[in-house]
Amino acid sequence: MSERSELPSQYHPAEIEGPLYERWVERGYFTADPKSGKAPFSLVIPPPNVTGSLHIGHALEQSMMDALTRRARMQGYDTLWLPGMDHASIAVQNLVERQLAETEGKSRTDYTREEFVAKAWEWKERYGGQILGQMRRLGDGVDWSRERFTMDEGLSRAVQTIFKRLYDDDLIYRAERIINWCPRDLTALSDAEVDHVDEPGELVSIRYGDGDTSIVVATTRPETMLGDTAVAVHPDDERYKHLVGKEVALPMTNRRIPIVADEHVDPVFGTGAVKVTPAHDPNDFEIGMRHHLPMPTILDERGVIVAPGPFAGLDRMEARYAIVAALREDGRIVAEKRPYLHAVGHCSRCDTIVEPRLSLQWWVRVERLAKAAGDAVREGRVVIEPASMQARYFQWVDNLRDWCISRQLWWGHRIPVWYSPDGDEESFGPDETPPPGWTQDEDVLDTWFSSALWPFSTLGWPEDTEDLRTYYPTTVLVTGYDILFFWVVRMMLFGLYAMDGEVPFRTVVLHGLVRDSSGKKMSKSRGNVVDPLLWIDAYGADAVRLSLLQGANPGADQAINEEWVVGTRNFNTKLWNATRFALMSGATTEGPLPADPGVVDAWILSELQAVVTEVDALYERYEFAKIVDVLYHFAWNTVCDWYIELAKFALAGERRAETQRVLGEVLDVLLRLLHPMIPFVTETLWTALTGGESLVIADWPKAETERADADAGTYIQQLMEVVTEGRRFRSDQGIKPAQRIPAVIRGVVNPDHVRSLLRLDPPGPEFAVTATLTLSGGDVIEFDLSGAVDVAAERGRLLKDRAAAEKERAANAGKLANDEFVSKAPDAVVAKVRDRLAAADADLARIDAALDKLPTQ
């Protein structure tokens, strides 16, 4: 079985990563097998946009998912990590339009819908999906045989099926309302696709009407006045009571509009009078409905004035200035407040200022669905990690308004509703044929509509497939908290609905944003965006993964910096060299562990099992940063700095065979524990060490708690203190690290251990004590420095220690002098303080004795 290979002396990640990934895929390690009889562990990738390429946020998210999946696989689950992409309606359509404009000088409308959609598919096949290759670079263990696309045939059937079902249940309807309209993308947007940004604008007060029937309104949008059909005041506002029911002349027009009373108006804001433009403002629309006002549209879909008159043809922004200028000339501007800071809605896709617009669109009636989505979390059927993020979830799901799902685009799932020549409307499922002569709705669905089906549409729904039965509900969903509203909530709405109340995932693990090294959000305009692929090239995917996971505290934003990737690369190199040392030392993973190990081996085996326990516990809480911390310290400090250094001595003596076996065991388990996070380097090292087929399919370690050995731990602790003090003595005395010094060691710790780590020799015949180091544990080292002893340095050292001990003594004595402390604090705490006081006293005695012994100069 042993095909143990030679390791190259240097670690070059680029040389090992690519070939390993392809081997894993070829061997089918990542392919799920519902017939395996194993318990399932499943998750779906948050589908990246087909237009996208791997950014640092993906790298973090996927590193987390890969770690969870790989660990589960090692634990013996039948794992499915399902990959795929999102069709990204607006993004793709914009790209293809731009491409057509550049290459052929044509616009979308120069093509038929079918031609344009064909062009978009062509684009997708040729340029889309860059990210899939980049996921391979990262090492994502996804099941490529189950890759899906939100517009592939199966998912289209799922979309059509659930649409019809919702439609028949009266949970989807068509209605004319004020929607968010993007004048650039020429489509409706959902509330979630609008970003509100506070911007300086202008609040102008305009006098409507003249003489007794005049009223001053305040507005940030004077250009919409051409569509005003009323002025509203609060019903209790004494200032305006006499005007309610009268009409005023609307400036710039020859229309007269009523003054109405409406509760919505805030009498203390502005002038207490509001111009009402029902077709271009959501509130005004509500007022218009209540007062049965006309709702003329005065802006076209591009935001250009269409109301007849001198302003026709002006863009909304041009019109704003033109109209204010005209009003000013007319003496109607009563006041101008500038700058006036107010929230302005922007298209989340292209940043254009959104135009509220009266429009006939399709909606999802969310109330019932949202109730179920909220309850599932309230009842604990879905757990959100970290729990503090639940508040955000409820804030959204409990205040959800009906979801506008129709988009005036061509690339996407076309709304499965057909209209008869007589104006009847009906939704048809994927296997139904609309009657001849009926025509299909022109709009497509919001991209998030199909994304919301992802956890079950990808598994074959609406068909009753083996995959669906096996892998739904998915075990865990890993995504950013910033996507909670867009995606997580909507998967909950549709998952519970389509799957008869069964949740789409049992746990939602939320991560934060990756920021630059000073905590700033990465953005193109700041120029601080990092490309993970460049770092992968330079330091390896393992280093990039590990540095991201090292910062991944649940739900918290994190910073990243190239220096930190260098640091994790250095860690990987350290592992490489440690394993190389083990191989050179004859470490083995075969045969039983020693039944009665020496204290050093007993100690490291005890530490090893404790680390397994700790890592397991941290995985349950998705504490990736802490897992890295634990393993980093265990590997570098515990294993490399202490165990291997001690093993060097043991390997040269009677315990050689035992040490070889234990060293092999330690690295074997360590590499297993690290593999989910840094799969490539661990695989390379582990196969070299053990001769095993692959770490990908190896077993996850089990904590062998019977190996816990507190006594060995206590011994090593004391040894560490002696050695550290000894090194400090050497350093303070200016003794070169390589210089060997004769010394006598008396006390508890094994002199061989101390000599080995401190580079001390046994005393020769002419040994003469020139310096003595006494340690708090009772151990003593007597050195023959054979040259001048730096008494001043040692005195300084001792005085410093003495001051610390004195401070410690005083602090503890002070506590014990406090009767309330002694009577009220728990006995264990009081005992601890007594112990500390005793230790401080002993230290003082020891230090004073050492000072006395110091030769006077």
Place this chain on the structure above:
RNA sequence: GGGCGUUUAGCUCAGCGGGAGAGCACUCGGUUUACACCCGAGCGGUCACUGGUUCGAUCCCAGUAACGCCCACCA
């Protein structure tokens, strides 16, 4: 306008009722037969501020300040 979060070593962050921690950075010393992508030894903090609770507060409570985020139709 509501709501949430953060404030701990130069930087990025853990810790969250009983002795202030890590990584990186920094200083000093090093050709120690795995590793200079390294080894060893160090320096560095009234835990934002003010009150309160407690025998005891970085940790709990209240308030203040700064920063950040989410939600929101005050024109």
